[in-house]
Amino acid sequence: MSDKLMHTPLNNLHKNSHVRMMPFAGYEMPLQYKNGIMSEHLHTRSHAGLFDVSHMGQVVLRGNDFKQTAKALETLIPMEVETLNVDRQRYGFFTNSTGGIFDDFMFSNRGDHIYMVVNASRKEDDIKYLRENLEPLGVSVRNLENRALIALQGPTSQKVLEEHFPKISKMRFMDVSTIPIAGAECWVSRSGYTGDDGFEISIPSQAAEIVTTSLLEHETVELAGLGARDSLRLEAGLCLYGQDIDATTSPVAAGLKWAMHTSRLSGGDKEGKFPGAEKILSEISDGTEYKLVGFVPLGKAPIRANTELFGHDSSSDKIGWITSGSFSPTLKHPIALGYVKKEYSIQGNRVNAQVRGKLLEIEVTQLPFVKKNFKK
Amino acid sequence: MKFTEEHEWLRVEGDLVVVGITEHASSQLGDIVFIELPDEGTTVSKDDEIVVIESVKAASDILSPLDGQIVEINEMLVDEPSKVNEDPVGDAWFFKMKPDNMDQIDEYMDEAAYSKLIS
Structure with a gap:
């Protein structure tokens, strides 16, 4: 090309x-x-x-x-x-x-x-x-x-x-x-x-x-x-x-x-x-090992694509990764999509995202982040 | 005022240097939604990544322009990161640092040279 x-x-x-x-x-x-x-x-x-x-x-x-x-x-x-x-x-x-x-x-x-x-x-x-x-x-x-x-x-x-x-x-x-x-x-x-x-x-x-x-x-x-x-x-x-x-x-x-x-x-x-x-x-x-879910970070930092996710045990293995992450102009806080192991995918569950060497808490949330407004 | 190729401005205030980003940089970044500043008292070396700026679209780093110590940060930006879009060269300075050697600032561009860089 x-x-x-x-x-x-x-x-x-x-x-x-x-x-x-x-x-x-x-x-x-x-x-x-x-x-x-x-x-x-x-x-x-x-x-x-x-x-x-x-x-x-x-x-x-x-x-x-x-x-x-x-x-x-x-x-x-x-x-x-x-x-x-x-x-x-x-x-x-x-x-x-x-x-x-x-x-x-x-x-x-x-x-x-x-x-x-x-x-x-x-x-x-x-x-x-x-x-x-x-x-x-x-x-x-x-x-x-x-x-x-x-x-x-x-x-x-x-x-x-x-x-x-x-x-x-x-x-x-x-x-x-x-x-x-x-x-x-x-x-x-x-x-x-x-x-x-x-x-x-x-x-x-x-x-x-x-x-x-x-x-x-x-x-x-x-x-x-x-x-x-x-x-x-x-x-x-x-x-x-x-x-x-x-x-x-x-x-x-x-x-x-x-x-x-x-x-x-x-x-x-x-x-x-x-x-x-x-x-x-x-x-x-039978279900899948991972599920795509929505996340809302508890802090103000946007969590971007490819960020790795971990459980609360500091020695834990990687349990998932972010695929899309941005700031939501409507909600005025960051939002993200990512895959996480099924056992962590329940709404309200909190996991850690590794951002610039720090672990930041993010919470599994209901999708969509903003309610759909389609003409029925 | 001096300017770096990384689009920071440096203003000398007594024995301190105030650092922020230029109008050009803030408009290139777009809507800024998050800023992470270093801790006051941090010792930094030139080119250390010390500030994180996130726009809707992407994250970028600000490098320390000088060797020295961070003596004050602009806490206002943590709550109101969009100030950097509104007034990048005024109220929205990032930090004040005490350089180990004030002469280090001489290597940077003056306003005429910077204007040429971005034109």
């Missing part, structure tokens, strides 16, 4: 917006704008933040019909796809042969095809993997390189889109629809990565700037960067691929069993038949 960073269709818009850019997954992406991460985060929680996430992969799977396409995708994931209704979206992940996670993504039934949004850092691998496995089953895999993707997140998001499409209020959480915004054909889902109400909007690249600019005209909308995106998703207790989950982590340990449909689990009519099924099904029945 060349060292030159790729640009999203909104690169010029960012550069005219007092942005601080950073390299991310091969793209030059906005870390923050002039008001900073804290302000962008709080504005998203109180009004609406607009995020460029065009670096993410947008993929179309197309077989003879939806049913065939769904069945093909089911060979790679522990989710139910066939019964997904038209214009509904689900969260999913590819498992690997050792029971880890190859990538996580959103997928939706768009009538005659499946539309997926995958992680930027994984999209090349995902597309190769999908082609290798689905093309032999008669399903084509198309990487949509001509569309931008933005996320409009926060409590005023609906009001903002109503100005362009009044019927948007009819959409429920995880509904998908094609609507015109500023004259462009946009694919909109009522979903996001902040725990708040919001929409993810796929836009033809050539219209990306016009659509984004027209949404920014609403008095409640401000640009927000990847810094705020990370602190918002952490408050919502949502995993980030490459950080909290990866090829070596069990979806069961990561608390993602909810995303696996009963039809694919033991006793279901489509039991197993996805990579690593044996391992994952045994983890569901």
Whole structure:
């Protein structure tokens, strides 16, 4: 891969917006704008933040019909796809042969095809993997390189889109629809990565700037960067691929069993038949050694990723590690996600985090840190 | 006032040196949410990591610019770390130290040289 960073269709818009850019997954992406991460985060929680996430992969799977396409995708994931209704979206992940996670993504039934949004850092691998496995089953895999993707997140998001499409209020959480915004054909889902109400909007690249600019005209909308995106998703207790989950982590340990449909689990009519099924099904029945939990430090110091965790006995072995840690702008104290041995994972239990040679007490807490606010 | 390449400012007050971070550094760090200061009385060597600054995004260290002893720390920053974003060169100084050798400060940049560095 060349060292030159790729640009999203909104690169010029960012550069005219007092942005601080950073390299991310091969793209030059906005870390923050002039008001900073804290302000962008709080504005998203109180009004609406607009995020460029065009670096993410947008993929179309197309077989003879939806049913065939769904069945093909089911060979790679522990989710139910066939019964997904038209214009509904689900969260999913590819498992690997050792029971880890190859990538996580959103997928939706768009009538005659499946539309997926995958992680930027994984999209090349995902597309190769999908082609290798689905093309032999008669399903084509198309990487949509001509569309931008933005996320409009926060409590005023609906009001903002109503100005362009009044019927948007009819959409429920995880509904998908094609609507015109500023004259462009946009694919909109009522979903996001902040725990708040919001929409993810796929836009033809050539219209990306016009659509984004027209949404920014609403008095409640401000640009927000990847810094705020990370602190918002952490408050919502949502995993980030490459950080909290990866090829070596069990979806069961990561608390993602909810995303696996009963039809694919033991006793279901489509039991197993996805990579690593044996391992994952045994983890569901027998439990895992570690569990991903939320932590609140008792002190003021943020506990960062890769911090090691220990029990109270000073001679104790390592009992876990932090995978994401930051300051919560909403709660005004640090929060973290991490894996800890199951016997330490009970809510209210305290363990020690080793930070700069000192042991700091942190407490296992309920997830999410900040209550979700989805439109039911 | 003198400036280090690590974006600290040093101001001489009698036989003490007051140390903080520059406007440029505080804006680069972003919203500061946590500061850990050394204990008063600590003996430090130049380049020892003596202050931890955490922004929402990441942690960074502040190195001791001189050999000497920490004689006073700015306790206010422990409760209000965001002061470093508001007034980095005024109220939000980090610590006062008594250098072993005041001449050590001469190696650092003056304001003109520092402005050039960050421009």
